[in-house]
Amino acid sequence: MTDAAPMAGAAPKPDAAPKTDAAPRPLRADARRNREKILTTAARVFGEQGPDAHLERIAKEAGVGSATLYRNFPTREDLIEAVYRHEVAQLCEAAPALIAERPPEQALRTWTRLFLDYATAKYGMIDALRAIAATGANPYGGSREMIRAAVTTLMDACAAAGAIRTDIRPTDLAAALEGIALTSAGAEHREQAERLLDLTLDGLTARR
Template identity: 40%
Template sequence: MTTPATAPRPMRADARRNYERLITAAREEFGERAHEAAIEDIAKRAGVGVGTLYRHFPRRIDLVEAVYAEEIDTLIAAVDDALATPDPYAGLTSWLQAYARYAMNKRNLLKELQEAFERDPGLRLQLRERLQAAATRVLERAQAAGAVRQDVSGDDLLHLVGGICMSSTATREQNERLLEVVLQGLRA
């Protein structure tokens, strides 16, 4: 249990800004160069020294995990936008397209993500459960409106879209076309 004496102190404003810049820079570097992204290049892109990066993220895998968790948080937050869309099918489509973009960007980091999941087996399960709950919320709204098939689950959607987008040989255009096939196949 965390007590006031053992609770982590909140970050100073400048430390918080550096943390956020490092996450943004790492996301961009990982997206462009995947596992070849160098720590030094990430720090340079963020406009901080390597020491600052290591103060926030002692190991490369800590940075990978932080980027991954932030992107999951962004996908979870996108559910609210999808649910606010007047057309439930359009909301489902927009959320699945966001998930597809996320999955396509992650396929180059599979090795690093696998290492993170081996280090913390509960991490994968926790993040997967959050994603599944998000997909289910958007899907059930579309199902309740009669816009999509009733025999599909949120987990089915994650597997379908993730399977398409994680293919290392498919181009972005092929993935987008296959996603459209899946979306059309979901229609009631």
């Protein structure tokens, strides 16, 4: 007979077994590009207007529809956390790339400007990031450790080339960068932040 209820105690059919979470399917190339455009645009807009910036503006300037934005990031908090993690990853991945294409001292100086871009984006989202953290989530992940590892990579290359002092530790420079970001983050303070960076890097230069 068909459509009969299974007998009590009968073994479940194979397709009735509990399903496990499958690995997320990789994004198509166009979907990856859209996600990248959203994150890059959102970092800039949040840096300019703060975390309350209109998401529709972000979607429009990224060249995608609002539906695409919300499909990738269902809530504002999802977008803010993703933007922050993306900015950290971009900053840290830039360190070895810069070393590969230019002299170490120049790579370090260029990277510190990228650090200012990251700090400005973070400054525009700081209240929202703190609110996310207050819920028990950890939007920062291992960001501080990642940034210090990037600083170490750059300083090791500079030290090997004899371009910087060897009595300054990567944690010292990282602390100086954090201090500059704390006091001079925000687009309106960019010129002052760059002067402080130059002062710091000049003090790091190897004595002749």
